[in-house]
Structures are given as structure tokens and as C-alpha cells.
Amino acid sequence: MERTSTDARHGSQGRSGHRGRTAVVGSGVAGLTAAHILGRSRHVTLYEADDRLGGHAHTHELVSPHDGRMHRLDSGFIVHNRRTYPRLLRLFDELGVATQVSEMSISVRCEGCGLEYAGARGPAALFARPGNLLRGPYLRLLAEVPVFHRASRRLLDAGGDEALTLGRFLEREGFSPYFRSHFVTPLVSAVWSCDAGTVLRYPAAYLFRFMAHHGMLSVSGSPTWRTVSGGSREYVDRIARQIAEVRTGTPVRAVRRHADGADVTAEDGTTESYDAVVIAVHPDQALRLLADASALEREVLGAFRYSRNTTLLHTDTRLLPRAWSPVPRPRSSAAPLEGVPDVPDAAALGPPAQRPPEAAERGHEQEGAEPAEAAGEREGHARDHPRERCAHLSSPFTDRPAATPRGPRPWSRTPPPRAAGRR
Template sequence: MTASLSSPLDRAVPAQRIAVVGSGISGMAAAWYLSARHQVTLFEAAERLGGHTATVDVELDARRYAIDTGFIVFNDRTYPHFQRLLTQLGVAVQPTEMSFSVHETQRDFEYNGHTLGSLFAQRRNLLSPRFHRLLADILRFNRQASDDLRYERLSAAFTLAEYLDTWGFGVDFQRRYLLPMGAAIWSASLGDIRRMPALFFVRFFHHHGLLSLRHRPQWYTLVGGSRAYIPDLTAPYAERIRLATPVRGIRRSANGVVLTTSRGQEMFDQVVLACHADEALRLLEDASQAEREVLGSLPYAGNEVVLHTDTRLLPRRRRAWASWNYRLDGRGDDARASVTYNMNILQRLEAPHTFCVTLNDADAIDPCRVLGRFRYSHPQFSLAGQHAQARHGEISGGTQRTHYCGAYWRNGFHEDGVWSALRVAHALGCDESGTHAVGTPARATVSA
């Protein structure tokens, strides 16, 4: 999980024919790095590139919009590899607001933590002792978690639930703040977040400035939608991209790797599995015991995503509207997260409509306002998964000629996909210089 990417490159690695399976950010980045030295062929089961990089074209009232429905944002602190890639590609980005609200319509409870005014968007909370106890717990958790991380007091075997219960954090703090925020970040249920490793959770919150009220990173979106980086990222190997070509089986030998698709069988020197862990395991016809153990401990869960203009999925009070809006409304711990992204805020859209992207709450949306329905899978993190991440070196590379990359090897986000791709690239004698792709590297453009 914490493997370094700064080890010396093996310059003795000869040019090889490499198959990359999967065209999410991990697969596209791996292919980009590797194609500077090797002949890369990219296989994608879908009819489009990108995976979670999924920008949808919408025409409404004679105006056109490009709306992101999967990957949306990145920041200037915890995405160094992804930022470097964007700089090399010269992709334009723009600053955005990352605010978070929680609302419970059945009980008329809501707040947006972005400003003091939005925090008390529901004015009666100004005089609510219960709400002030929630705020006090937020401050206490930020201090406690920061200190425990700094002084290495967090046990690797502790779940978040055990940590919160041990220190007596209130039910409102857990269910109306911390767990919804985690559920929104990882597209998971409240129960999934409670079962997360406490160290994993606290370290992530610390790195992303979520344990501080002031020192937070600046977030960005890509101008024109997240798909804007795909053409340049895939340009070096564009002629060897095979869309709508699902891989049906993979078998390894001492001489190479055989991939079976609808076109037949094809031999490669190496294969990079940049698909989800469960998909990778299904493709292996000769999976080792270690591969079954490791990949089997890194599960995914599906999330239903709806693009729409039904603002009833947002808080009742417009001043409580945030970039990310979590809806409680009686959902149990194991119910999928109900999160609505306000895309007008996130993508800085000037439109008479409010474009929303909602996870796992399709029945609450007016069918007449639905613009598209999608389904994406996200990695689930647990103590067992944390141990599996640390075993990457046991199954990736070596005589099996098989390499694994994907965001699931770290925190599950775009930066982790690029980081993981670069780890595979290093193993095959490549670096992140990107001298092969788009000529002289350009600086990423930031639109104010």
C-alpha cells in the first residue's frame, strides 16, 4: 500500500509487446507510460474509453452541456502524479468549490459546512444544544484524530467504529457528519465506513485537509468535462486501442501471455490488468493461490447513478445547497449512500437548470427530470483488504508476466490509479517523463 515509486528504473528491460486490459485512468495512464518504450495494445470491453471518466453530453432548451457523472474533482495537494500528467498533456483546469451538506427531509434537518452562514442555513440550529454538541464533537475528533495519527497511537487492527465508540463520539456526530462524509467520499454505506480501518480513514482525512477547518487544498475540475484529458493521453497508442473487445480469458506460460477475445487468441510478452480486482480474477484461467487470496480480498460494490434536474434531492433551503449533498431520511447502516452532486457548482456551469448527479436514490427522482442512468462500481476497503494491498509484490510481475494496477491498490481515486500505473511502468523500465506523447510538455492551464 505504501510502496515507493522512486526506485531506480531497470533500463535493461527490452521493448516488449504488452496488453493492457481496461481503459479507466489506471489503464490509460499505464499504456501512456509504457508506450514510450514498448508496443502497447489496450483492450476495453465497453464502446468508449474512460471507465469512471464519464462525461455526458446533454442538450436542454437548445443549449449543450458536458456533465461529468463519474470522476469529477481533484486537488492541488494529494494528486501530484495526476497533476503532473495533466501538465504534460496541457489540459485546462478550473478551481471549484468543495462543500458538503447533510439533510434529513423527514425531520427537517440540514446544514452545509462551507461557511458560517450555510452552517446555520437552518436558523433554529443557532439555538439548538444538540447541534452545538455535534459541532463540538467535530472539533474534538479533528484534534483527537490528528494527535493520534501524529503520535502513532492508531492501531492497524482498529476499525473506525471501534475508534469512535472507544472515545465516546456522539451518535449525531457519527450519523450526521463523519459517516455520511465518508460514505459520500467512497460511495459506500454507513456500515461500510464503520468497518473501515481507522488508520486508513484518519490518514486519508488528514492528507485531504479534512481534519482542519482552515488548511484545506484547492479543488479543481477539468474545463469541458473530465474526458478532456483522454485524447492526448491515448494518442501514442491510439491505433492499437480495441474498443468493444472484452477479454474472455488469460493464460500465462514461460513464453508469454495468451489473451482470448471474440477475435480469437493473441500472444503478448506481458499483460497489465487495469480492470477491477474481481474482474481480473475472473479472467485468469490459471490463477495462483496468492492471486485468489489477494484479489478476492479487494471487492467492489455497484452504485446506481442518475443524471437529472430534480432539485428535491438537494436540501430544502437553497443556502444549504452544497457541491456534495448527503440525504439521510431513515436509511439504515447498510443502505447504499444517497449522495447528490450539484454539478452547476462543481463544474461552474452557467445554466437555467440545476444539473444533479445522484447515487443510489433513483426512486426519489422525478422520472420526467431524468437525463441519464448509469452504473459504476467502487472498491470497498476493509482490514482484510488493507492486508491484501500490502501483498501486491507477491502477484504482480515476475515469471507470471502479469502486472496489476488500479485505484483499488491505494485509496480508490484518480491519483491512486495513476500512482498504481506508474508502479507497473517502473517495473517494466519506464518512468513518468512523458517525452513520447505530445511534444514539449506544457503547463496545465488554470482558468480563473
Template structure:
């Protein structure tokens, strides 16, 4: 294919990776509305008590099972990572209930749980769900039309298992609400949990973080097309023609040979001035929700007992639809920080945080996964690269995580004839879910 001038819209992992792959044979111009690169790759510099720290507030972790393309990219770029602990706790203040499932000792961090029959019933439900869900998945007995809530109802799983274990864990992973989790596609959820070792007590992947913060990979990833990067350049409109694509921005109206839409589905649809019926239907079926993220040092958002502190800490206040729920990441554990302060990142619970201990406020949008959205993901080939010189790229086409962003970028590059399929493609344990995915992406 002859050298082309390609516009990439958005500088999250999908856009940066697409630019990296395509820059080998094409001229790249990357448009980013913000004043920085990275999207959810957002490392914040903090100076506190005479010491400097780099704290991640968006993308934080990856693992050695289900991130083959992202790991290969890091190796190619020479970016270092380090092992981390991926533990999970739940604490419910009104009932003084808490546990951390990382070890047997932390599981009973609250000693009273040793004599609570309902705690053992929850543990029994966990073991039953792990065993049954894996068996049903492997035997093809999961109905693609069912939601996770349908499956839990049919299985008679208890309230504690749902609201003190499974749903909080899923909500923490996808930055979603409990209600959203109940509506998740069943096969999507179970396959993801199995592939990530979350349905196993002992056989689990090694999770890792990037040394110096998640932004560490950005300079090397964008170096090949650095001259074509335009920050603070929001695209105002896109119109396709038979011989090119017109893009309107503060730089005027410019013509490109191809455009890669590496922004969110709803953003891509809003930018297309001539969206087809298929584009409207497919992109419109994959909505996003905003999540407020606060970086702080208020450890009251963690369990009351320090021995129950985990990498991910899910908090429940109240019961029913009015319950306040939030997740707090202990960044000292995740990033292996040696500091006199405990740095926390909390989603959607800023009112509970001492304002004097807040170091920064941010907002990140995450995709919502539904049965309709899962069906839309499978229709990518109907709108991407088929005609009109337009290619759709993003983690939302899969599971919503960094691996999925790189995978999507590779798919676009391969459609343009630029990147050969890697030898380890068959080892991608998320491949099944790809036909349909951190912690924040």
C-alpha cells in the same frame, strides 16, 4: 529492456496511464469491453432547452495537495483545469434538519440550528474528533487492527456526529454505505482525512475540475497508442506461459510478451485461467460494489433551503438500518456551469427522482475498503511483476481515486524499467496511504 508487445486490460485512468507510459518504449494493445474509453471518467453530453452541456457523472474533482502525479500528467498533456468549491451538506427530511459546512452562514442555513443544543454538541464532537484523531495519528496511537467504528465507540462520539457528519462524509467520498464506513480500517480513514485537509477547519486544499468535463484528458493521454486501442473487445480469458501470455477475445487467441491487468480486482481474478493461490487470496480480498448513478435536474434531492445547497449533498430519510441514504452532487457548483437548470448527479436513490427529470442512468463499481483488503494491498509485490509476465494496476491498490490510478500505472511502468521516479515523489502526501483513495474515481 528490449521493445515488447504489451497488452493492457481496461481503459480506466490506470489502464490509459499505463498505456501512455509504456508506449514510450513498447507496443501497446489496449482491450476495453465498453464502446468508449475512460471507465469512471464519464462525461455525458446533454442537450436541454437549446443549449449543450458536458456533465461529469463519475470522476469529477481533484486537488492541489494529494494529486501530484495526476497534476503532473495534466501539465504534460496540456489539459486545463479550473478551481471549484468543495462544500458538503447534510439534510434529514423527517426532522427538517439541514446544514452546509462551507461557511458560517451556510452552517446555520437553517436558522433553527442557532438555538439547538444538540447541533452545538455535534459541532463540539467535530472539533474534538479533528483534534484527537490527528494527535493519535501523529503519535502512532492508532491501532492498525481497529475499525473506524471501534474508534468512535471508544471515544464516546455522539449519534449526530456519526450519522449527520462523519459517516455521511466518508460515505459520499467512497460511495459506500454507513455500515461499510463503520468497518473501514481506522488508520486508512484518519490518514486519508488528514492528508486531504478534512480534519482542519481552515487549512484545506484547493479542489479543481477539468474544463469541458473530465474526459478532456483522454484524447491526449491515449494518442501515443491510439492505433492499438480496441473498443468493444472484452477479454474472455488469460493464460500465462514461460515465454508469453495468451489472451482470448473476439480477435481470437493472441500472444503478448506481458499483460497489465488494469481492470478491477474481481475482474482480473475472473479472467485468469491459471490464477495462483496468492493471486486468488490477494485479489479476492478486495471486493467491489455497484452504485447506481442518475443524472437529473430534480432539485428535491437537494436541501430544502437553497442557501444550504453544497457541492456534495447527503440526504437521510428515516433512522436505523432501514434508513434511506443518498448523496447528490450539484454539478452547477462543481463544474461552474452557468445554466437555468441545476444539474444533479445522485447515487443509489433513483426511486426518489422525478422520472421526467432524469437525463441518464449509469452504474459504476467502487472498491470496498476493509482490514483484510488493506493487508492485501501490501502484498502487491507478491503477485505483480514477480513472474508469469503479469502486472496488476489499479486505483484499488491505494485509496481508489484518480491519483491512485496514475500512481499505480507509474509503479507498473517502473517495474518494467520505463518511467523514472519523478523528482516530486517525496511531495506525494498520499504516499503513507499508498502502502495500504472523489468523489467517484
């Protein structure tokens, strides 16, 4: 357990002549923002089970073995935009947090049929492999994209059938299995971190509202994406310095309400009383904390289920689709950053301004790069034997048990296509 304190600022007085005492449980953006605002008038104690603050805002400091430079990379909260996140930008303005223009795109590589392309990166990325120009199913996929956008907007304009799943919507509108497997599934999987089977069970209207809100239901007109300069830890650290008392490594066992406020019992058995408690954790965690949960609280908070998703942070350029990297994807091992394993089947994370240059700049001369004739032979085989190489053409989806909230549900993992989202 680690405790830090700052000088209490002047504010409203409690019933006994001192500032009111408030506990905030959880240091994600919700808990930090609550502590930031309440700290203007109250003495705030922030509880966090982890040994760091920030929750989803997680910045890693990695040292490049090539030049010894320190690089900050975010693996959780990475990008935002002014149109969709006005309150977050207001918080950044209050804290004096600098932001910079970034990119959010998605690259797809299907290890079944060999298709590779990237969205939001221009024609060269759409046709990253010359063979794409000869792929009839892929050309049809490109034609179906604006049709999908229009059909999605029509559903929203009609009020949205909340019972209609994405899979049923795609069937009803007649979209091809190839489009579903090589566009919709990778897109939704990357955005929502869920597997292909769960993607199809999402309520279509719920998903389309999210996509419309983020400018994802049109080929153009997307907002300009930005990232926090120096990593998301910048705003976490600035808020933390203003909180009266911060307790990291302090899991909370229970919160019990009473007439004068609430008691917070930590995992070590110590109990403290507060005038008010803000529970800023996930619903399932909140339900476990409430020692006196009402029937309604149990019903609402108990409706959410979760799956565990593993994220691997790496700098192995062999895993970058050609559509993502400006140079041919090398086949030899790229030297990983200190403390980061060289692992397969993962996507490099972090916006361009924060990613280590070696992750994107190592080039054609690397030993072991795939010969041009081998690449051409592989692409030719993919054209001639599409069903042999791509199981998704004949069996586009693998249905597995889902997990998450009732309504939209996240996922497990299925075989390719593999999406590498740069967010």
C-alpha cells in the same frame, strides 16, 4: 467491437526486429497511463470491454432545453488538488490538459429531524435554516467537530491501532449519537460511497490517514480543489489519440502467461500473443482473467469484494438542500435536461463551472414553492418533537451486510440523513 489505430512511433525494437508488442487490459486511469508511457517505446494494444474509454472518468454531454447549450458533467472522477495528486497533475501537464478551480463541499439534509447544513461554505450554510441556531444537539455537533479532528490526529500520531473500527473509536472518545449520525456518517458515506452500517466498520486509522492526506482533519487548511476544464474526457481523448491500437467493446476472457510473454483471449475466442500484458482492472476482475493464477494471486486478489452503487444524474432543484443552493429550494418540478430523468432521492453532480445554470439559478417565484409559514411550522415541529422526526437520535445506525475489500468496506443504503456531496 471497434478498433482504431494510430501511426506507430519510433521506439525500441523487439526480438525479431520490430517494436515490442504490449497489451493493456482496461482503460481506466491506470490502463490509460500505462498505455501512454509504454507507447513511447512499444506498440500498445488497449482492450476495453465497454464501448467507451475512461472507466471512472465519465463525462456526460447534456443539452439544456432552455437555451440549447451543451453542458459537460462528470459523474465519476470530478475533482483533484495539487497537493494530493502530483502524479496526476504531471500527466495533465504532459498532455496539455487545462484545469480550473472548483469546489468540494458536502450538504446534509436529515428527513427525520429536518436539520440542514453544509460544510466548507461558510456560516450562512452552517445555519441554512434559522432554526439551527436553536438546536442544542446541532450546536454541540459543531463544537464536537474540532474535537473529532484532534482525536483522529492523535490516533495517527500514536501509530494507529489497525484493529480499531470507526464505531469503536467514536464510542471510546465519547462522541454523541447525534454527532455520529449527522456528521460522521454522512461525511464518510459521501466520500466513500457506502452506507451507514459499513461506515462504522471501517478501520479508523485507515480512514483517518485518507482524511489527513486530503486535508479533511482540520476546519481550515484544505487544499484548493480543481476540475478538468471541459470534463475528464479531455485527458481520456488525448491519451487515446496516442495509442497505437484501441479496441473498445472487446471484453477479455483470459490472459495466460508463457515463456515468451502472454496470450490474450477475447470474448469472441480470438487469441493474440504479446511480449507483455498489463492488467489494469479491479482485483476481482483481474483474478477472473488470469487463467494460471498462483496461490498468492488468488489470496490477494480474492480478498476484495464489491457492492453496486447506483448514481442518478439530475437537475431537479427540489432535491437540493437549502444549504447547497443560493436560493430557497423550490417544491415544484424543475425541467430536467434532455435524456436525464426527473428522479427523487439523488444528488446533482458536477462542479459549479460545469453544472447547467438552471440547476442552481431557478428561484423563489417558482410555482409551488413552499410558503414561509409552512416552512416555519415544520421547523418548529422539528424542534418540539426531535425524536419523533429523527430515528437516528435513538437508533443512530442500521447495520447491514457489508461488501468490499477486507479492511475498509463500502456499503448499502440507510435512511436519512442524506448527504449531497459537491465534488
